[in-house]
Amino acid sequence: MLDACAIYVKKELEDGEKGHDWWHIQRVWRTAGLIAASEPSDRFVIELAALLHDIADSKFHGGDEEIGPRKAESFLKSMNIQPSIIEQVVNIIRHISFKGGNHLAGFNSPELQVVQDADRLDAMGAIGIARAFHYGGYKNRLLYHPDIQPNMNMTKEEYKKSDAPTINHFYEKLLLLKDRMNTPTGKFLAERRHAFMEQFLAEFHNEWNT
Secondary structure, three states: OHHHHHHHHHHHOOOOOOOOOHHHHHHHHHHHHHHHOOOOOOHHHHHHHHHHOOOOOHHHOOOOOOHHHHHHHHHHHHOOOOHHHHHHHHHHHHHOOOOOOOOOOOOOOHHHHHHHHHHHHOOOHHHHHHHHHHHHHHOOOOOOOOOOOOOOOOOHHHHHHOOOOHHHHHHHOHHHOHHHOOOHHHHHHHHHHHHHHHHHHHHHHHHHHO
């Protein structure tokens, strides 16, 4: 079932934005497995959710936050997955995303915590930096503007609609992730990636201002 799911996801995302493509899914799937090895949780639910978590990201579908859960549910039903497992996976997909610093989630589970940590780790470090600038280029955003300050108090809707320079995204999201990790393994892995982003930003600002 996991192999069939991987084949489905790879096909669905082959023409998508390359920061949210199959390789992103593969990395999250692998990291979720690593974290799950030391967490009491349902490994099958975790792997399904990791594979399907970005099957239809709302930011590429007009902000529709239910298209991903609907698509995942439809696929899982076609595979005759147990309804209780489908419910868990769909809830993870519905609640995994960072929706702005002031947004409070309405669902939690050990499986969500594992997959969420794996997804957040892929937004950090060297790969996170590469993904941030790739998406910024995809949206034709400025790299940086010294007169546009990060907005650290965005509502969920403001976060979704933001078109701020890519550097601002580090302060508005990426640098916040270290302290939002759920699991001991996630927190440990986040430390190095967070430090690398801080080093990158220090060098970026130094070069900009030289």
